[in-house]
Amino acid sequence: xxxxxxxxxxxxxxxxxxxxxxxxxxxxxxxxxxxxxxxxxxxxxxxxxxxxxxxxxxxxxxxxxxxxxxxxxxxxxxxxxxxxxxxxxxxxxxxxxxxxxxxxxxxxxxxxxxxxxxxxxxxxxxxxxxxxxxxxxxxxxxxxxxxxxxxxxxxxxxxxxxxxxxxxxxxxxxxxxxxxxxxxxxxxxxxxxxxxxxxxxxxxxxxxxxxxxxxxxxxxxxxxxxxxxxxxxxxxxxxxxxxxxxxxxxxxxxxxxxxxxxxxxxxxxxxxxxxxxxxxxxxxxxxxxxxxxxxxxxxxxxxxxxxxxxxxxxxxxxxxxxxxxxxxxxxxxxxxxxxxxxxxxxxxxxxxxxxxxxxxxxxxxxxxxxxxxxxxxxxxxxxxxxxxxxxxxxxxxxxxxxxxxxxxxxxxxxxxxxxxxxxxxxxxxxxxxxxxxxxxxxxxxxxxxxxxxxxxxxxxxxxxxxxxxxxxxxxxxxxxxxxxxxxxxxxxxxxxxxxxxxxxxxxxxxxxxxxxxxxxxxxxxxxxxxxxxxxxxxxxxxxxxxxxxxxxxxxxxxxxxxxxxxxxxxxxxxxxxxxxxxxxxxxxxxxxxxxxxxxxxxxxxxxxxxxxxxxxxxxxxxxxxxxxxxxxxxxxxxxxxxxxxxxxxxxxxxxxxxxxxxxxxxxxxxxxxxxxxxxxxxxxxxxxxxxxxxxxxxxxxxxxxxxxxxxxxxxxxxxxxxxxxxxxxxxxxxxxxxxxxxxxxxxxxxxxxxxxx
Numbered sequence: 001x002x003x004x005x006x007x008x009x010x011x012x013x014x015x016x017x018x019x020x021x022x023x024x025x026x027x028x029x030x031x032x033x034x035x036x037x038x039x040x041x042x043x044x045x046x047x048x049x050x051x052x053x054x055x056x057x058x059x060x061x062x063x064x065x066x067x068x069x070x071x072x073x074x075x076x077x078x079x080x081x082x083x084x085x086x087x088x089x090x091x092x093x094x095x096x097x098x099x100x101x102x103x104x105x106x107x108x109x110x111x112x113x114x115x116x117x118x119x120x121x122x123x124x125x126x127x128x129x130x131x132x133x134x135x136x137x138x139x140x141x142x143x144x145x146x147x148x149x150x151x152x153x154x155x156x157x158x159x160x161x162x163x164x165x166x167x168x169x170x171x172x173x174x175x176x177x178x179x180x181x182x183x184x185x186x187x188x189x190x191x192x193x194x195x196x197x198x199x200x201x202x203x204x205x206x207x208x209x210x211x212x213x214x215x216x217x218x219x220x221x222x223x224x225x226x227x228x229x230x231x232x233x234x235x236x237x238x239x240x241x242x243x244x245x246x247x248x249x250x251x252x253x254x255x256x257x258x259x260x261x262x263x264x265x266x267x268x269x270x271x272x273x274x275x276x277x278x279x280x281x282x283x284x285x286x287x288x289x290x291x292x293x294x295x296x297x298x299x300x301x302x303x304x305x306x307x308x309x310x311x312x313x314x315x316x317x318x319x320x321x322x323x324x325x326x327x328x329x330x331x332x333x334x335x336x337x338x339x340x341x342x343x344x345x346x347x348x349x350x351x352x353x354x355x356x357x358x359x360x361x362x363x364x365x366x367x368x369x370x371x372x373x374x375x376x377x378x379x380x381x382x383x384x385x386x387x388x389x390x391x392x393x394x395x396x397x398x399x400x401x402x403x404x405x406x407x408x409x410x411x412x413x414x415x416x417x418x419x420x421x422x423x424x425x426x427x428x429x430x431x432x433x434x435x436x437x438x439x440x441x442x443x444x445x446x447x448x449x450x451x452x453x454x455x456x457x458x459x460x461x462x463x464x465x466x467x468x469x470x471x472x473x474x475x476x477x478x479x480x481x482x483x484x485x486x487x488x489x490x491x492x493x494x495x496x497x498x499x500x501x502x503x504x505x506x507x508x509x510x511x512x513x514x515x516x517x518x519x520x521x522x523x524x525x526x527x528x529x530x531x532x533x534x535x536x537x538x539x540x541x542x543x544x545x546x547x548x549x550x551x552x553x554x555x556x557x558x559x560x561x562x563x564x565x566x567x568x569x570x571x572x573x574x575x576x577x578x579x580x581x582x583x584x585x586x587x588x589x590x591x592x593x594x595x596x597x598x599x600x601x602x603x604x605x606x607x608x609x610x611x612x613x614x615x616x617x618x619x620x621x622x623x624x625x626x627x628x629x630x631x632x633x634x635x636x637x638x639x640x641x642x643x644x645x646x647x648x649x650x651x652x653x654x655x656x657x658x659x660x661x662x663x664x665x666x667x668x669x670x671x672x673x674x675x676x677x678x679x680x681x682x683x684x685x686x687x688x689x690x691x692x693x694x695x696x697x698x699x700x701x702x703x704x705x706x707x708x709x710x711x712x713x714x715x716x717x718x719x720x721x722x723x724x725x726x727x728x729x730x731x732x733x734x735x736x737x738x739x740x741x742x743x744x745x746x747x748x749x750x751x752x753x754x755x756x757x
Contacts, residue, residue: 051295051302052160053084058092058125058200058236060267061109069289070268072308074112076291081116088159089116092236093125093169093200095139097269100128102138109142112268121157122147123166125200125236136170154179156186161298163192165230167199167221175220183221187228193299194321197225198234202263204251205238206278222249226259229324232301234292236265240272241290241305243283243315253280256365257322262303264292285313320364329355329366331420334412335395340428343406346385350399353414353422355391362394370396370416375423379407406431433463435472437526440518441501446534448755449512450685450731452491456505459520459528461497469500476502476522481529485513490685510685512537539649539754541688543728546571547629548712550641550724557632558640563591564626565619570647570660570751572599573617574692575631576714576724578638585615587632591644592625597656604668604745605696614694614724614745616664620657641714641724645690651752662687662750665735674738676705677748682731686753691727691735696743698723705736 055077061070081087091113096104105114113120120143128139140150148155153168165186173179187195201215203222225233226249246258265272271287290307295318302318336352355366371388374381385400396414403410412424442458461472477494480487491506502520509516518530546563565571571593577584588596601615631640653659665677675693682689693702702725704710711726725737735748 049298051297052162053080053087053293054090054159054164054196054296055080055087055291055293055306056090056092056120057264057267057291059094059097059239059265059269060091061095061104061112062097062269063104063108064097067269069266069308070108070112073267073289073291074115076306076308077113077116080291080293081119087119089113089120090166090198090234091120091122091267092198092234092264093123094127094236094265094269095122095125097127099130099132100124100136100138101130101132102141105138105142117143120146121164121166123199124153124168124170126170129170152179154182156190158190158192160296161192161194162296162301163190163195165195165197167197169199169201169215169218169221173217173220175223177220180220180224183224187224187230194296194301195225195228195230196232196234196294196296196301197221197230200235201237202235202261203233203249204244204247204261204278204280205235205263206242206274206281206284207238207276208272209275219249222259226257227324229257229322230259231321232294233259233261235261235263236267238263238272239265239269240274241266241283241285241288241292241313241315242278242281243317244278245280245282247280251280257324260319262292264290264305266290266292266305283315285315288313290314322364328357329363329368329394329419331356332370332414332416332422334414334422334424335362337425338401338410338412338427340430341402342430343381343432344402344404345432346399347401347403350397351401351412351424352398353391353396355394355396355416355419364394366391366394368396368416368419370414372398372401373413373415374403374410375413376409376411376426377407378409379405379429381405381407381410381429383412403429405429431464433465433467433469435461435469435474435522435525436464437462437466438476438520438522438528440520440528440530443531444507444516444518444533446536447508448539448684448686448753449487449535449537450490450508450510451753451755452506452508452683453504453533456503457507457518457530458504459497459502461500461502461522461525472497472500474502474522474525476520478504478507479519479521480509481517481519482515482532483513484515485511485535487511487513487516487535489518506683508684509535511535540686541647541649541730541751541753543688543709543711544646544648545712546644546646548641548643548714550639550714552639554636554638555640556634556636557630558586558642559631560591560629560642560644562626562628563644565592565621565624565646566648567622567624568620568652570650570657571619572645572647572690572749573615573629574643574645574724574726574747575615575617576641576694577613577615577631577633578611578640584633584635584637585613588617589630589632590627591619591629592627593619593621595619595656597658599661599749600664600666600747602666602668602745602747604694605670605743612694612696612745614692614747616690616692616747616749618657618661620652620660641694643692643712643714643724643726645711645726645728647688647690647751649754651754660752662752664750665748666746668743668745670743671741672744673741674736675744675746676734676736677746679733679735679748679750682733682750684753684755685731688728688730688751688753689732689735690749690751691737691746693725693727693737693739693744693746695723695739699739699742702737702739705732705734705738707732708735708737 244261335354650660704727
C-alpha cells in the first residue's frame, strides 16, 4: 500500500470518548529473499521513498576480556552507518555487565557501541539497575537527556513516518503508574500510521529451562499498545534472537491487528539453548551474536537479523502496518487512478479501488465486490472489461478496463453495496494508434561492394503520435534512394515487420560509391530515407598454387615440397587418399603452420577396394614459418595426391582461418561423366568458390565447369594425369567438373573475402 502522506491519513488514537486511530491491517509476511534488494518487502506493501534504518540489540557490553561479542556487533553498526549515515541505533536494555556502573560504561560500552552514542536511543535493563546502581544513575549520566528524564527512562520520538516509544520495564508500570499515564497520552498525541515500542523484558518468550515464559508485569504496556493499534514491540533480556507471531495481549493469535514481537538479546553477552518454546514463536536462534536491523517505510516495515562475522543464522521478513482491532469498511477510494489511454486499449497500470474504514484506512480483511462504471462520459464511450471485481486484502483490481471512444475528461465511478462510492480523477482517451509512418532505427553502415551491410538495417513502424507500434506487421520494401554510382541493391528487399520492426539482414550494393542512401516504403505509410553511407571497393581474393604432388608408394607418412605461406593468408590442401581396408583422413602438420584443421571430406568408391577419401584442410597464421607438409596415417595407404593453395584477401577473423570459410558441400556418384556440388547463395559477390574433385582411377583429364579456373591436377603416379583436380571461381555457388565414366567424389567451399581494404 502506498503512503498518501500524514495529512491525508491523520489518525487520532485514544480510548472511550475519543476517536480511535485505525491503520492498515497486516498482510502476509514475506520472509523469503528478494534478489538484488535489501530490505525485503511485502509484495502488496510498496511504500514510496527510502526507508529509515533503525538497528540495535540488547544485553551488550561485557567487561570480561574473554568475551568479544560486543566488539563484533559494534563492527556491524560501523558497517551499517558507513553504508547509510542516517542509520539510527537502539538498545533494549542491559547495556553493560554486570552492574551498569560508570566505570563499566566507560571501559566496556564506550569502546564498542559508544562510537554511535550520538545516534543511539537507549532503554535500560535489569543489569543497568544493580546493587551498585539502584536507580541506574550511571546509565542516565552516560546517555544524558536522550535516555529520557533521569529516574524515568521513557520517551518517544518520530523517525520518518513512524512514531517510536521507548519504555522502562524496570520501574512502575501498573495501569495507574506515571509511566502508563504518559504512554496513553503519548499515543493519543501521536497519530502515526505506524508505531513501534521497545523495552527490556518481553511479555512472552521461549526460555532455556522449564520456568514461565511470561513477564506479566509488562502486560499493562501491551494492553495499552494493542488498544491503540501499535504494530511492533522489540525486547531483549533473553540472550538469543526470537520472532513471535502477531498476538493479542492474552497471547491469542491475531493476524489482523496483533502485535509482533522481535527479541534480540544478542548484542554481545550470554547465549541461550531453548527449552520451553512459546506456542506463538516462529523463529529462534540461540547461541548467536548480532543486531536486529529494521527498515521503516511510510506504512510498512521489514526486518533482518544480521549475525556477526563467522555466524550465519539469520531471519528476515516484512509486513504492512495495521490498525486498531475492529475496523469496518465504509467507503471506496481510488488507490491507482486511471491513466490516459488509447481507445480500445486496456488502461494501464490496472485501476485499483481500496476499501477504507471510517478513519480513511484500508480494511485489509474486506472482500466486498466493487463495480466500475463511466462517471463522466464526454464522448459517449462504452466501458469494456471485467467491471465487477471482489476485493482481495481490501483492494479491487480492474486489470482489463478499456473505453472505445476518444474523448477528453473521462471519469470512472466505483460503487459497492453499503459503501460510499468514489469518483476517479479525470483522464483522456486518445484515438487508437494506427500505423502511419516509417523510421530507420538501425541506419545502414559503410560496407564493401557486394558485402552484406552489417549490422542489419532495421525500419520501425510508428503510429500517428510518433510512437513505435509494436502490433504492426506491415510489409516494408527497401530500395536505393541516392545512388551515386548506379549500384544495384541485392538481398531480401521486402520484409514483414515483427513486433513493429522490419529487419533487413542481407542487403548489399554491388558498386563502390560515396553518399548512398536507402529508401523504405510501405503501402499507405509515409516512407523514410536513411542517412548517407559509403560502399567501398571490396578486396578481391587471389589464388596461388604453393605446391602439389603425388606418391605411388604405400606409406604411413608422406611429405610435400617445402612451402612458405604469406602472413594472414588462407592455405588450403586438397588431398586424395587410398586405403585397402577402410577410408581414412590423415593428420596434417608442418608447412610453417601451427596446426591444420579439416574443412570437409567425402568418401567414394566404397563398394570395392581400395576405398578413397577426398579431404580439404585449412590453416592460417599471422607469423607463418616454412617447410614441408607431412601427411601421417595410422596405417599404410596406397598412393596419395595433394594440391596446396594460398588465398590472399580473405577474411582473417576466427581461429586458424575459420572466419574465411562460409559454407561447404559434398557429392559423390558412381559411373558418371561429371559431378557438381551445390552451395547456397554466396553472402558476397566477391567471395570465391574452391572445388576439389577426385576419380577412382586414371583419366585423361578432369575439366573444370564453365567459369572455373583450374588450379592443378594430380595423378596417382601410375600413368595418365587426372585422379585429383582443384579449381576456383568468383561467386559461383554451383561447382562442377567433368571426365570420362568413373566413380568420383567432389567437395565445394565458399571462401569469404575481406569486407574492407
